[in-house]
Amino acid sequence: MAESVHRDIRRLGGVRPPREFVFMDRAAIGLGSVFMHLRAEINWYRLFHELIDDFDGATLVTRQRSALAAASVPLSPP
Numbered sequence: 346m347a348e349s350v351h352r353d354i355r356r357l358g359g360v361r362p363p364r365e366f367v368f369m370d371r372a373a374i375g376l377g378s379v380f381m382h383l384r385a386e387i388n389w390y391r392l393f394h395e396l397i398d399d400f401d402g403a404t405l406v407t408r409q410r411s412a413l414a415a416a417s418v419p420l421s422p423p
Contacts (some may be wrong), residue, residue, distance in 0.1 A: 364372055380387075413420065 379385075410420075
């Protein structure tokens with residue numbers, strides 16, 4: 346299955362992940378390693394749902410647009 350997906354991706358010209366993906370992926374792996382080393386345990390399900398209970402998509406869009414404008418990040422690729 347993985348070989349088939351990989352072949353199709355190459356045929357289509359590859360995939361370009363967003364810049365943020367690399368940072369977030371490395372951060373998740375690094376934190377995961379630290380937690381494993383410390384033998385930390387946490388109820389990720391509960392923690393995740395506590396974080397998203399009051400999620401509002403419109404507020405997120407407003408905050409992201411403001412942050413992108415402040416950092417002079419273009420809204421669309423050149």
